[in-house]
Amino acid sequence: MDLTLAAVIIMGAWVVAIVAAGLVMSLRPGGVAVRLAPAGTTTSVPSGRRDEILLGGDAEVFGNIRGRVRAVQLRPQSRQLQDVELASGLEGRAVPASAIVSADGQVLRLADRWPEAPWDEPRDDAVTLRQDATVGSAEGKRLGKLRLVCFDASSGTVTALVVDGRGTPSRRLLPIERVTAAGPYRVTTDLKATDWTMLQPFATDWEIQQGIIAQVATDPALETVRRSLRIDVEDQRVRLRGYVSDVAQAERVAQLARSVPGVLQVQRELVSDDDLASAVSEAIRRDPATSAAQVQVIARGGTVDIAGEAPDRATARRIESVARQVSGVAVVHNTVAVRQAS
Known part of the structure; x- marks a missing residue:
């Protein structure tokens, strides 16, 4: 057989394989964009701590890494988490949302046991969210890339998506009510492109805590304060506790905390001498x-x-x-x- 003809046949086979793989991905559950229920039709009201799943981040059980978060799936009507898809080597597995212990925007922590579901089990019309999915405006303009999925820890309801886009700060919270349809590669919203800067800036609680520690460390006058300072952060809201010499020093600590990107509120419980x-x-x-x-x-x-x-x-x-x-x-x-x- 002529070498040129053989090369053409091989390249053609590769093209057919790639097209076939694309068709399989688009036809499998979660492979296409799914419309979410309109805002106001869901009955679950978030009432607990906000947890954050980092797409592409580590998932662990008792400190042992079990894989990386490949995707998150949620029910389009209730917007509740359905499962998390983990990638471990070349294999993938679905972990039910009930197995989630906590997610801090860095690591997804799982229970040591959970019921295993067959990998090829149909998952109805679940919405699949993957890292780097393009998030677009109502006019079709690109707003940014999907980075994290936020959910209410008590109810399991997805409350927001974290999108990395243009400007500073680049990461912002997109309320799930503004999402009209979503799939593994694209998320469509009802936002206008000009609404992007109106969205709430985002930072994980861990990032905020570390940022405040770093800021306080830059001021030599606060050296004694650092020994007793306790910084608690929940949903980007900061609570400062500890001892200061006077009110001016307390205000200086609060000022440094407010300067950290992503801080929404500072509650000062610092006690002066x-x-x-x-x-x-x-x-x-x-x-x-x-x-x-x-x-x-x-x-x-x-x-x-x-x-x-x-x-x-x-x-x-x-x-x-x-x-x-x-x-x-x-x-x-x-x-x-x-x-x-x-």
């Missing part, structure tokens, strides 16, 4: 068993030093008990002496 000392002094003055004592209170970073005089030993001991009940007190040094009778 002056406020803590005043709170302890007030508690001692108001307690009937200690009101007769004459004390001076100094607070520093949650440690309270109490000096002065009390009419008897019982009162001196009670002072320490009262001080420990004040919110924000970590350590009490009680040097109150018993007043000598004249």
